[in-house]
Structures are given as C-alpha cells and as structure tokens.
Amino acid sequence: MSGTGFSFTIDGVAVAAEPGQTIMEAADAAGLYIPRLCDHEGLRHQGGCRVCTVKAGGRSVSACTQPAAPDLVVENETPHLNKLRRDLVEMLFHEGNHLCPICEASGNCELQAMAYRLDMTAPTRFPYLQPSRTLDASHPDIALDTNRCISCGRCIRASQDVDRKGVFGYVGRGIHRRVAVNADDLASTDASIEDAAIAAGTCPVGCIIRKRHGFATPIGERIFDKGPIGHDIEDKRRE
Amino acid sequence: MNETRKPRVATVSLAGCFGCHMAILDIDERLVGLMQAVEFDRSPLTDLKTFTRRCDIGIIEGGCCNEENVHVLQDFRRNCDVLIALGQCAIMGGLPAMRNAIMQSDAPLRECLEEAYITGAYIRNTTHQIPNDPALPLLLDRVYPCSEVVEIDYQIPGCAPGGDIIFETLSSILAGRFHGFSRDSFKFD
Numbered sequence A: 001m002s003g004t005g006f007s008f009t010i011d012g013v014a015v016a017a018e019p020g021q022t023i024m025e026a027a028d029a030a031g032l033y034i035p036r037l038c039d040h041e042g043l044r045h046q047g048g049c050r051v052c053t054v055k056a057g058g059r060s061v062s063a064c065t066q067p068a069a070p071d072l073v074v075e076n077e078t079p080h081l082n083k084l085r086r087d088l089v090e091m092l093f094h095e096g097n098h099l100c101p102i103c104e105a106s107g108n109c110e111l112q113a114m115a116y117r118l119d120m121t122a123p124t125r126f127p128y129l130q131p132s133r134t135l136d137a138s139h140p141d142i143a144l145d146t147n148r149c150i151s152c153g154r155c156i157r158a159s160q161d162v163d164r165k166g167v168f169g170y171v172g173r174g175i176h177r178r179v180a181v182n183a184d185d186l187a188s189t190d191a192s193i194e195d196a197a198i199a200a201g202t203c204p205v206g207c208i209i210r211k212r213h214g215f216a217t218p219i220g221e222r223i224f225d226k227g228p229i230g231h232d233i234e235d236k237r238r239e
Numbered sequence B: 001m002n003e004t005r006k007p008r009v010a011t012v013s014l015a016g017c018f019g020c021h022m023a024i025l026d027i028d029e030r031l032v033g034l035m036q037a038v039e040f041d042r043s044p045l046t047d048l049k050t051f052t053r054r055c056d057i058g059i060i061e062g063g064c065c066n067e068e069n070v071h072v073l074q075d076f077r078r079n080c081d082v083l084i085a086l087g088q089c090a091i092m093g094g095l096p097a098m099r100n101a102i103m104q105s106d107a108p109l110r111e112c113l114e115e116a117y118i119t120g121a122y123i124r125n126t127t128h129q130i131p132n133d134p135a136l137p138l139l140l141d142r143v144y145p146c147s148e149v150v151e152i153d154y155q156i157p158g159c160a161p162g163g164d165i166i167f168e169t170l171s172s173i174l175a176g177r178f179h180g181f182s183r184d185s186f187k188f189d
C-alpha cells in the first residue's frame, strides 16, 4: 500500500482503494461483485455494455471505467439498478439470435449467466429482432457464429493489445455496428487457436467457437452450473 | 358456484416437440397429488380437443409456426384465466425458430421447405413436392413466440424445464403465492 490509499462505500460497505483504481477494480478486490459483460480481466476497459452501471454520488456511471474517489457513496445491488441491467441484458438477447438449447456456450456463457443472476424470467415486453447474421466456419480450428455476438469488443481488444494482430474490429454505426474480421473470412486472417482473442473465456458468449470443443463438458459440470456469475468474487468476502 | 371446486387446468403442444409435456411427467410421484388437486380439461393428457368449461390455468408448450397454432393459442387465451408458457419454444420460439433466420436467405421459409422435402441430401420424398394438402394448416412466415400472439402471464424457462421447477411453479401459482424463481432453480437449456 502506498499510503495514499483511501476508502469509499459500496452499498454501505467500506471499500479500500488506490488512486487510479476504478470502482469495479476496488470492488473486486473487496469481494463485492458488480455485474459486467464488456469488461474482462487483462483487457483494457471499454465501458460499452453499461451492465456495470452503478450510482456514484447519485449519478449513473459505468463502474468499469469510473475511478474510485475518497468518500464516494456507491449503490450497486439495488432493485432499480438490477432492473436496468436486466433490461440491457434482455435487449442483448433480443438483438441477436440466442437459442440457448442448441448453443455450444450454454452453461459457460456470461450473457446467459447474467440473465440468470438478474432473474430474466418474466414474459418479455420487447420484440425479437431475429436478424439474419453470418456464420463463418472457414477456419480449420475456429468458427464465428455472429448470431450470438453482443459486440462487447473483448475479442477486438485481445487481438489488438495482447496478440498484436488486429484480427477483429468494429464495422458500421449505431444499431448496425457489428464485429468483423480484417479479411474476407476468418481463414484468410492470421487468426490462430493460440490467440488470446480466441482463448476460451475471451468471448463471453457462443460467437467465437473453438471447433471440436463444443458440448464436451456435461450438463452439471459447466462453469455456471457450479454457481452464479460473480460468485468467485463474492466468495472472497465470505472467506 | 361451487366454492370448493378443483382448479381446472388445460394444456396444449403447439410448435413444440412434446418434450415439455414429457417434462410434466418428470414431476414423478408428486403428479399423483397434483392430479388429485386439479382437474384436467382440454389436454393431450385427457385427449379432449376442445374446452368443456372455462379453465383456471392454461399451459402452453411451443410457439406458433402455423395458423392453427395461432387459433388454438387464442382459444386458450379466451378460455383460461392464467396462461403459462412452458419451455423455450413457447417463450421465444425455440428450436423451430431456427428457420426464421436461415443465413442470408430472402425467403427462409421456402428455403427450409425445399431443403426438407426436395433438395436435402437424405430425402426420400417420392412426390418431389412440398406437401400442400388443403387439410394441412398454413405455415406462418416465421415462428412466433406465444407472447407475440397473446398476453402471457407466466413463463417457465428450460428446454425442457425440469420436473422440480414445473411442480414448484404450478403449486405456487395454484396457491396464489408465486413470486418468481430462485436463482439456481431455472435454466434456458
């Protein structure tokens, strides 16, 4: 500790922080889980999905990008914020084609696990957009099923910053913004199964698929069969 | 009105695989108690094809893929106080809805039927035609979740939902104390 540390509160619990730490980083260290989708350990923060929205000093901010500040009063687990997050997650389901029963990622998927955590079980008020999106199975080891892409940008940051390849990038604007590869298809890029962008866990959903790995883990033993998303962080506090 | 009458339940399978009805049987021996507590009206379990009386609860498996599904679902809405969408097909279209977004196709329904009856590699269809008997219900342009056709009151997620969640949900709705699912009790697959 550098001596310049300070403290602030999340839902009334005192949390220690260092200058420059985000609210989420300090919360993680303290064993308080703030829901997130576009933020991923080891990647730079993007602040895109807004699932991590908290109230800090009464203002809505994204916890993955907002720096912690001395004596800041943060609200996280409130019915209001969880409803907002649930609506965001539900809209992500509706914006793509998410057929969980036939998806390789089912049980290991962060979007699905977030829907479980946020109790997305009531009859929907939103229409299903059911877009027609591409499946790129050209690469010998990797497939891209963009029906399930939530445009979180995790593959983009991993490919740019970790792999130094830039295989993935955004194209289009607004609701038409999509993730694309930097060639005609994935086989024509220098993407490799060894890339951090392709590693299991970088893509939070079942869009980037490692061929011949699907459905290998039986139901009951998949990541989120064992506990809700965020329990690894929350367990730190219980210890 | 008889104050102590048993609640009446109706069930139907629309564009589903009957897996959700099979899942109702996964309630196992608790089914015996449930059968004593309720009376089944229109349902594949009773083989009644029409409503004999107004029902308290209607349980829907499957979404709507043809016009008959729509008429039946509307009939359920008219005849049931509470409608429950059981399983992913009823909730969001499920596996049949895969035909809605056949890659890059301008006419996904036609492409689906052609592959199923004419061009598919493993087809043995001696007529080389897409079935068009007037007795067959007309297919809809796409598969619709139940909630896009009528108002749905509750839904039980899963493909198929487990026996426990079906039993717990039905019992608590019947007892008038349903307040949602516990976080670890439901799945979308």
Ligand code: SF4
Binding pocket: A097, A098, A099, A100, A101, A103, A104, A105, A106, A107, A109, A110, A111, A112, A148, A205, A206, A207
């Ligand atoms: S990516 Fe996740 S939410 Fe989407 S279909 Fe697959 S398991 Fe379901």
Ligand code: SF4
Binding pocket: A148, A149, A150, A151, A152, A153, A154, A155, A156, A168, A179, A202, A203, A204, A205, A207, A208
């Ligand atoms: S492919 Fe996966 S990691 Fe990349 S943007 Fe889409 S959902 Fe995110």
Ligand code: SF4
Binding pocket: A101, B015, B016, B017, B018, B019, B020, B061, B062, B086, B087, B088, B089, B090, B094, B095, B158, B159, B160, B161
């Ligand atoms: S939800 Fe699954 S089990 Fe139920 S009808 Fe659909 S495919 Fe069958």
Ligand code: FES
Binding pocket: A035, A036, A037, A038, A039, A046, A047, A048, A049, A050, A051, A052, A053, A062, A063, A064, A065
């Ligand atoms: S996790 Fe913070 S905006 Fe996505």
